[in-house]
Amino acid sequence: MKKIFIISSLSVLALMGILFGCKKVSKGFISDYMYYTPNPLIATQGNVVNSKAIELDGTTGPVTVKLLAVRNMDTGQPAPDMLKEFTIKQFLGQITSADSTVALVNKKIVLKPALPLEVSEIGGRISLSQATANVATGNYVIDVRVSNVKGTRDILNACRIQLLPKAHFALDAGPFFTTSDPDTETGFSGQSPLPVTITYDNKGPNKIRFVFLDKNGATFDPSAGQVVTRGDRGNFSQMNPYFPVVRTNTALEWEFIDLPNGFPIKDGNNGTGNYYRIPARFTVENRNANPVFFGFKALSAGSYTVTIQIPAITKKP
Template sequence: MKMIRSVLMLIALISVAWFGCKKIPVGFIGESMYYKDSPFKIEQGNIKQVTSSLNLDGSTLPVNVKLLEVRVKGTNQRADDFYKEHEVYVYKQPIDPAVDTTIAMVNAKREKKMLPPFEFLPSGQFLFNAGTIFLPARAQYEFDIEVSNESGSRVYKNIGEIQLQDAELFRPYAIANSWFSDQTGLSGTVNSTPEMIITKVSNQGTNAIVKIVDKNGVPFNPKKGEIIKRGDRPTFESYAKFNPVVIGDESMTCNYEITPFPMKRISGYGDFLMYYRIPSTYATLDNFPAGQAPGSTFSINPRFGFQIKQEGTYLITIKLNGVTHK
């Protein structure tokens, strides 16, 4: 019996000694980390886009994620364009056009910096800025990261992909056109559908140019009063918060400064609607409205709405089919 007890004690002592010498692992770093939303679809030129965070596969927190390299997809070529710096606006606080009504107030909330088109966060997220507009169109990339915590570090090759996409430059909303009798005050829909044609004419500047033309493309002259406001309804000027609208012989131009433009809707007036009137002195209807007295004259009432999504200079042409300039 003594012998058995001695043997058991010896085994116990050996076990204690063995476990005492064995190194107990500290923390855990997973092998199967991944990005749920990869490939990341990034619209080029947008001011701010943030990717999803890294799934850490149960790794011990805190972790630090380091970007090792971004490559052109399917090659061993480092994506040098991805690291080039460009001058972009960085917004320190959100802009509210109802509060920030001057350029000075807007500039107090933003600053220009020379930056690459992205910032890589310790969480493993990409924060993209407007500098993505300078990258090759529809380019595709892959990237490697290193993740570290108290247990050590691990490299993950080709863990995610980035796909650049064409951004939505602008969005046309409603457009309509009606006639208004100068004699009776009655109104009705012009029986030819108007058109809104939006063209990005330059990547430079932040200008919106509104031009209203007849069916033949002849412009109405806002400077001469051929285009006027309709009472207290919103116009182009109603959405131009930071710079005045410049009235020309053929168009109205606004330096909108920041996108999207317009930024906020006006309550009760749908999607950025703008209302104008062309007096009967300057326009005639191709088809005389049914039921109206012979010799009646009619003003033209176009209304339209749009939103510019990305910086640049845009021409917004409102073509009034069924209407001829006098």
Template sequence: MKTIIKTILAVPLASVMLFSCSKIENGFQSDNIRYKSNVIFCKRGMSLTMSDRINADGSTPPYNFEMMNLRDASTGQAAPAEFFTDYEMLVFKDGMVFNAETDTTVELLNKKRETVSRPPMEFNPVSGQLIFNRASANLPLGRYAFDVNFTNTRGAKLFENLATIEIVDPTIEDMFEVTYQAATGSSASEVFTTTTAPRLSCRKVSNEGARVILKIIDKNGNAFNPRAGEIVKRGDRPMFESHVKFNPVVTTDTALICDFEVAPFPLTKLIASNGTDWGYLNYYRIPMAYASIDNLPNNNVNPVFGFRVLMEGTYIVEVRLPSVTRVPR
């Protein structure tokens, strides 16, 4: 019986010794790291575009990602030099923000800005995110593949063709957003009646400059004349020039023109000194002498609208009043 007991006890002891001699792997490294989507879109020229993070699929941190072999996805040739070229850009200094109430001249604005040189695309080695800035306007259209070398305590592993970058031109929906649109009629005694809301549209006419040409038009496409007093302010409520004051708004026979300097425009919501949050709103009035509202005679027209232009360039923004006819004088 003693011999049998000794034999039984020897088996687990041998297993422990064998296990203690085996190499213990340090950490975990997944074979399935990935982006949420393996196609990353860059809308060239936008102020800031960021991809999703790489999902490390439970791999042991800390880890490091390195982009490798960026190339044309069709030909396999190395990506063009524009990806790695530094371009000069005006950016806000660290900790500096735009204030429409106090940044009233280009000189004051420039005290908060500096010129930096950066490539149009940067790769974050901690998150694996791709970050594109406005210098991406210089990137050639196309599709580009890349590999990622993943390193953690377990070692390094190369993931080939982890994702592709699609360089595309932004659509007008990427460059322009409507934040508000409404309208009222008002009688001589200031009785207000809700009317059909205006419809805003935008057309980019040039990549140059930073300009909005704002037109308020009637249902037939006829532009009201701000120079002749057909478009006027509404008391102390915000208007076009309230959102950016360092360049005066220029009036023509058909439009209000604003050079906004820095995108997005408006860059921030307008907060009055008394704390009122006006958002991105613009208030105007078309006196009843110059306009006729369908089924609402002898009323001023009071359009209220908000919009943002999200990148530099020259744009025509039209505010169409669907139930209003211009009365020429």
């Protein structure tokens, strides 16, 4: 009897193993907690900004993502302008060193329709284009649908988008200056903060002016050699090969091209660095003044005055 019972028990276990072994295995996994980073996604009108792909939280890839809705977060109402086509300037191809004239650059710029907001079907990356210049500033929010082999999830309020007023220019943080011995590259002081201010006139011609002041507000005269470049260090003329520098008695001046992503698009010998010098013979202190600033960019058509005031230096009368 005991042998029969053991054999019967083993048979039942084997049968259960067969039944469970035949159960259909579920494919993949889809999370309820997928999300975007950064959130909010911060952009300024008229500038290109892209998010990362949606964070899958273990969801089986690949995924497809569909934009379901865009709303004004403050009113809760739909935001149709985010999904409306506007005509904007776009590049047809990369600007290279071969594009050495204004005419050649302009051949690679075209007016084309574009949506202010798009969500990539593969990966779900959020893209904001220059067409956001036509959309009101404010806070927006999107809903998306994510699908994979497992199924579909609708993610409401998936990402906030904060659209800020258009920035007409950019300048990197941390402008600085040094002083150094006359007529040589020795005796450099430590770096000190350099005040730089930028004014913009949207009604003026496309022109950029660099104005250099001493600590009392007296203007150095570039046409008299009171503002010079520093050997092979970077300067704005290297970034703007399309127009020659004009040295007036108050400023260095350049014309520029109004480009889709701002001007300049070329780097100089030190990237976006502008290295200039006031020679020591023009200062009461008999020291070279060496102002340095990075990342100036004109983002709109119009006139710009970049004023660089050098502390601790006095212009000779």
